[in-house]
Amino acid sequence: MSQKxxxxxxxxxxxxxxxxxxxxxxxxxxxxxxYSDADRASLHxxxxxxxxxxxxxxxxxxxxxxxxxxxxARQCGAEAIHPGYGFxxxxxxxxxxxxxxxxxxxxxxxxxxxxxxxxxxxxxxxDAAGLPRVPGSVQALASVEEARAVAKRTGYPxxxxxxxxxxxxxxxxxxxxxxxxxxxxxxxxEAERAFGNGDxxxxxxxxxxxxxxxxxxxDHHGHCVYLGERECxxxxxxxxxxxxxxxxxxxxxxxxxxxxxxxxxxxTAGYTNAGTVEFLVDQERNFYFLEMNTxxxxxHPVTELVTGLDLVHLQIxxxxxxxxxxxxxxxxxxxxxxxxxxxAEDPDNNFFPxxxxxxxxxxxxxxxxxxxxxxxxGWTVPLDYDPILSKLVAYAPTREAAxxxxxxxxxxxxxxxxxxxxxxxxRILQDKDFRSANIHTGYLERLLAEPAAAPQQxxxxxxxxxxxxxxxxxxxxASSAPAAENGSSSNWxxxxxxxxxxx
Amino acid sequence: MKRIVEIEGVKRPLxxxxxxxxxxxxxxxxQPYAADVCQLxxxxxxxxxxxxxxxxxxxxxxxxKAVSVEAGRIPFRIEDPRSLQSRRKAxxxxxxARPVMASMPGRIIRLLVQxxxxxxxxxxxxxxxxxxMQNELKAPKAGTVVRVAVxxxxxxQAGAVLLVIE
Numbered sequence: 001m002s003q004k005x006x007x008x009x010x011x012x013x014x015x016x017x018x019x020x021x022x023x024x025x026x027x028x029x030x031x032x033x034x035y036s037d038a039d040r041a042s043l044h045x046x047x048x049x050x051x052x053x054x055x056x057x058x059x060x061x062x063x064x065x066x067x068x069x070x071x072x073a074r075q076c077g078a079e080a081i082h083p084g085y086g087f088x089x090x091x092x093x094x095x096x097x098x099x100x101x102x103x104x105x106x107x108x109x110x111x112x113x114x115x116x117x118x119x120x121x122x123x124x125x126x127d128a129a130g131l132p133r134v135p136g137s138v139q140a141l142a143s144v145e146e147a148r149a150v151a152k153r154t155g156y157p158x159x160x161x162x163x164x165x166x167x168x169x170x171x172x173x174x175x176x177x178x179x180x181x182x183x184x185x186x187x188x189x190e191a192e193r194a195f196g197n198g199d200x201x202x203x204x205x206x207x208x209x210x211x212x213x214x215x216x217x218x219d220h221h222g223h224c225v226y227l228g229e230r231e232c233x234x235x236x237x238x239x240x241x242x243x244x245x246x247x248x249x250x251x252x253x254x255x256x257x258x259x260x261x262x263x264x265x266x267x268t269a270g271y272t273n274a275g276t277v278e279f280l281v282d283q284e285r286n287f288y289f290l291e292m293n294t295x296x297x298x299x300h301p302v303t304e305l306v307t308g309l310d311l312v313h314l315q316i317x318x319x320x321x322x323x324x325x326x327x328x329x330x331x332x333x334x335x336x337x338x339x340x341x342x343x344a345e346d347p348d349n350n351f352f353p354x355x356x357x358x359x360x361x362x363x364x365x366x367x368x369x370x371x372x373x374x375x376x377x378g379w380t381v382p383l384d385y386d387p388i389l390s391k392l393v394a395y396a397p398t399r400e401a402a403x404x405x406x407x408x409x410x411x412x413x414x415x416x417x418x419x420x421x422x423x424x425x426x427r428i429l430q431d432k433d434f435r436s437a438n439i440h441t442g443y444l445e446r447l448l449a450e451p452a453a454a455p456q457q458x459x460x461x462x463x464x465x466x467x468x469x470x471x472x473x474x475x476x477x478a479s480s481a482p483a484a485e486n487g488s489s490s491n492w493x494x495x496x497x498x499x500x501x502x503x
Numbered sequence: 504m505k506r507i508v509e510i511e512g513v514k515r516p517l518x519x520x521x522x523x524x525x526x527x528x529x530x531x532x533x534q535p536y537a538a539d540v541c542q543l544x545x546x547x548x549x550x551x552x553x554x555x556x557x558x559x560x561x562x563x564x565x566x567x568k569a570v571s572v573e574a575g576r577i578p579f580r581i582e583d584p585r586s587l588q589s590r591r592k593a594x595x596x597x598x599x600a601r602p603v604m605a606s607m608p609g610r611i612i613r614l615l616v617q618x619x620x621x622x623x624x625x626x627x628x629x630x631x632x633x634x635x636m637q638n639e640l641k642a643p644k645a646g647t648v649v650r651v652a653v654x655x656x657x658x659x660q661a662g663a664v665l666l667v668i669e
Contacts, residue, residue: 009554169635194635344634353634355607360546360560369590383608387634416546416562427575459552462576465508466529466538467548467559467570472546472581473504 002321005029005080005104009073012084013063015374015390016298017044020082023312032071032078037063040384043374048157050076052406054245058229063087063434064196066094073103080319086386087294090117105456106296106319107273115269120163120201125233126289129268131261134206134280135291140199147184148177150202160184160322162191163199168238172195173205206288208440209280210277211235211248213293214262215303215313218272227307228257228333230276230299233439234428236351241421241444243299244338245306248399248437249285258287265292267321274300274315280441296339298391301372305395336402337395344387355383360416364409368395368402381418387415389420399437403429427452509580516584522535602664603645609633611657611665620648622668629653629665 008024009032010017019035021044024031033048038057045051052072054062062068068089073081081103083089089107096110105229107113116122123138136154140163141147151158151174160183162170170191172183184200210233220223231247232240250258262277276297277292302313302362318324345351359375373390381387394406407429410422419437428434504519512667518530529536539551562571569578616622621648627639628648650667653659 044596108586312628352638353636355634356564359564360562362560385634414560414562414571416571417561417564419564422574423576441593459555460557460575461510461513461577462531462536462549463552463559463572464570464579465510465515465517465531465559466519466536466540467550467561467572468508468510468568468579468581469504469506469519469529470527470540470542470548471546471561471570472506473519473521474542 004076006315007032007076007078008080008082008316009034009069009076009078010048010080010082010084011063011069011088012086013039013044013131013374013385014388015372016084016296018047019372020084020312023310026315027316029316032072032076033261034063034072034382038384041379043376043379046253052076057382058423059087059385066091066097068127068356070103074101078103080106080316082106083295083313085295085298090293094119104319106315108271108275112269113294116265116271116275117294118163118199119161119165119291120199122163122292123201123289125269126265129264131265131289132201132287136203139203140201141184144181144184147200147202148180150178151177154202154204157205159203159205160187160200161203162187162195162197162203164192164195164197168235170200173239173437177449178232206280209233209282210247210249210439210441211240211278211286211290211441212250212258212281213276213297214258214313215297215300215311216262216266216271216275216277217311217318217324218266218275219318220321221323223324223327224266224271225324225326225328225331226262227303227309227331229255229258230297230302231439233298234434234444235441236444236448237318240299240341242338242340242425243302244336244402245302246333249281252284254287258370261287261289265289270425298388299339300318301370301391301393302337302339304386305370305393306333306335307331308334308436309315320482335395335397336399337393338399338402338406339393340406340425341388342390342392342415344381344418345390345419345421347421347424349419351421352419353383353387354419355381355387356418357381358389358415358417360414362412364392364412365411368405369393369409370395380418389415400435404433416493434466505584507582507584508654509582510577531553572667599646600649600667600669601646602667603640603643603661605631605640605661605663605665607631607633609638611653611658611659612637613640614651614653614655616651616666618648622646622648627638628657631659631665640665646669 007030010020021031031048033044033051034054035045036057054068088094092110092113094115095105098105106205115125124135137150157175160172170187172187174180174183187200200437212229214229215227227249229250230243230245232243235240274296276293279287280290281287344354346354357380370393375389394402396402396405410426508517515532520528527540528596529538535612541549546558550557557572560571562569562576567587569576570664609631612632615627622642624645628643629640631638653665
């Protein structure tokens with residue numbers, strides 16, 4: 001029996017919290033934000049209908065405090081919690097605590113999350129369903145010795161990966177046994193810090209694969225559909241940088257086979273709500289199950305644009321026990337969408353994070369542009385969380401047109417005060433290999449190893465020099481006092497005079 | 504106004520005069536420029552040069568001055584040819600001690616050296632974590648660690664001195 005949800009607590013921050021708040025408003029559902037001390041001035045707090053403080057800035061004392069979040073939900077009368085991505089979104093204990101407290105968790109049931117959310121359990125589930133997966137271990141490794149034995153059996157090069165992982169954290173490529181012990185220790189400690197669980201396992205490293213993932217959606221009435229694929233092969237250190245839908249190498253037949261595999265996996269685990277099944281696709285277009293993300297993905301907008309669906313609306317409807325309002329045959333892909341993840345990091349300085357105050361924000365608009373954004377001019381990017389600022393998405397009839405549209409939008413976009421990676425996207429989108437879809441997960445590292453593009457044209461330097469002078473003039477008193485021109489020898493005196501004039 | 508503007512390592516004399524009409528008379532490298540400069544707001548210019556239109560944004564970060572034009576950030580330095588101050592500044596700091604500073608706010612995760620250690624240039628000194636990323640700071644030159652100013656676990660601000668190499 002379907003039951004309308006009237007109030008949703010969003011257990012997240014930044015752009016994704018705002019994305020969910022917007023969906024709530026569109027559906028006439030009250031939204032409740034929660035925030036840490038670092039986020040009182042964040043957009044999600046200002047946009048929500050209600051907002052409550054959780055605790056200090058560190059996520060462990062705020063956004064990861066499931067107990068506090070459930071207390072807030074009970075006290076404000078929220079009937080459901082949307083976890084967004086990251087934080088508690090793939091925490092089965094939290095999902096179970098919600099179920100026990102009678103609060104709907106907008107995502108899969110804790111049992112399905114346990115079968116799929118842990119990467120090792122997901123690999124066991126894939127084996128049970130007879131699906132192709134990447135070779136390697138299906139259990140967490142107890143010790144370096146065990147890691148050594150499994151790696152030898154699998155054959156180098158291998159990947160060490162966090163069982164509870166995501167976003168490239170707790171992940172290390174190991175090419176030879178000599179590197180294994182140190183990689184094992186760092187991967188474990190990174191996993192422990194990022195996910196509160198240090199379990200790691202081994203996967204065979206497939207050379208130059210494409211990363212292609214399938215969006216699935218399952219209701220509580222046994223219906224499960226796939227909504228096409230997203231290609232996320234442009235990555236740096238296993239972090240996705242650009243995502244697009246559809247993939248240039250997936251035809252209707254491959255799409256159906258990958259989609260049906262994803263649906264089989266979801267149904268084997270009793271999965272409900274939105275989820276993503278990730279595959280590696282090799283050069284012969286064989287695909288291997290990699291892992292399942294049991295939540296809404298960062299890159300969900302590209303799927304929304306090419307399917308015309310709103311995934312957050314559908315997530316909420318599913319949580320209300322409504323049946324999916326369409327069948328697989330009614331899912332059609334149209335056009336092409338590309339997303340750029342704008343981060344507060346400096347591509348010219350080894351991608352160092354650059355927290356700080358955004359002194360200026362000029363956003364792109366015009367045809368076919370969508371932006372899911374969590375920042376504003378004057379806001380200070382906290383150093384406590386992932387430095388994602390915004391997701392810029394371009395939609396057009398073809399891949400080529402979408403790329404050109406994104407380039408146009410990037411030309412309009414400007415973030416001042418802190419470094420960000422806008423220049424990186426321009427470089428990728430103008431690259432011949434990217435434009436001909438000749439990409440794989442090692443593509444970006446290779447591009448970055450090449451020298452950067454041609455230097456500025458001389459005329460641009462002239463324009464810059466003139467502009468520098470005009471801006472400098474603007475900071476001077478309007479009627480430039482000729483005092484110093486009269487041969488005053490003391491800098492102290494002229495400085496004092498300037499000081500006076502400024503007042 | 505007469506200034507020296509330094510862009511991409513080239514110092515160029517620039518003379519600017521605001522006319523009564525609000526337009527600017529521009530001379531760069533001693534050449535007059537027919538540049539039509541319109542200030543849209545205190546941090547945005549529209550410059551028309553030979554019929555081409557450029558949107559130029561002031562893009563400074565603290566003392567690090569720059570403009571953005573054609574989606575590229577171009578750092579610049581500007582000095583008053585009458586002022587000695589900038590030259591004096593450039594002459595300072597030639598001594599043997601070199602501080603290693605935090606380039607961003609963060610947390611000290613590991614110290615890889617102790618006071619008194621001899622270090623090679625580019626040797627890893629200290630691991631700082633910010634935004635879940637660990638970054639290893641390296642020695643700017645060979646020498647001896649004469650001071651370690653922080654402890655593991657400490658939170659530091661950008662610009663904080665972490666240790667000193669002499």
